[in-house]
Amino acid sequence: MQTADIMKRVLAYSGVLALVLAVVGGAIGFLVAGMTGLVTVLLGTAVAVGFSAITAASLWVALKFDIILFFAIVMGSWLVKMVLFIVAIIALRDQPFIEPVVLLVSLIVAIVGTVTIDAVVVARSRMSYVSGAVLPKSGDAQ
Numbered sequence: 399m400q401t402a403d404i405m406k407r408v409l410a411y412s413g414v415l416a417l418v419l420a421v422v423g424g425a426i427g428f429l430v431a432g433m434t435g436l437v438t439v440l441l442g443t444a445v446a447v448g449f450s451a452i453t454a455a456s457l458w459v460a461l462k463f464d465i466i467l468f469f470a471i472v473m474g475s476w477l478v479k480m481v482l483f484i485v486a487i488i489a490l491r492d493q494p495f496i497e498p499v500v501l502l503v504s505l506i507v508a509i510v511g512t513v514t515i516d517a518v519v520v521a522r523s524r525m526s527y528v529s530g531a532v533l534p535k536s537g538d539a540q
Contacts, residue, residue: 404523405458409451411515416447419511423504431497438497442504445486449479450512 420443427435456475460468490496 401461401525402458404519404525405454405461407519407523408454408516409458411519412447412450412454412512415508415511415515416443419443419447419504419508423507427497427500427504431500434495434497435500437495438500439504441490441496442501443508445483446505446508447512449483450516452479 420440423439423443424436427437427439429435431438452475456471460471463471490501
């Protein structure tokens with residue numbers, strides 16, 4: 399399995415996670431805090447899964463370039479995510495349509511879910527530690 403295939407799979411599973419969290423988490427948020435809880439869960443899920451998708455997409459795009467541009471793209475996306483996260487938290491901090499505890503729980507569940515997806519997909523990819531390595535045949539002697 400190639401790295402681009404791994405990132406595509408991460409993006410696909412993250413989309414499924416977003417859908418599940420929107421439906422299940424949204425229902426729980428609605429039961430806990432009404433419409434405010436539903437909106438909060440949807441925002442928390444969108445932020446966490448969106449940021450995970452930015453990482454996977456940046457890796458997928460960066461694979462097409464040399465090593466310097468690869469790291470520039472990946473590090474640039476991480477810096478952009480950090481700034482966007484701070485802006486989002488400041489913007490949402492005192493909004494009347496946000497339930498802080500529901501937001502915290504939805505962010506934690508979404509972040510744990512996306513990290514789990516990353517770990518499981520990479521662990522099951524059976525990708526070698528050294529790319530392009532050619533192993534000798536079993537009958538070859540040195």
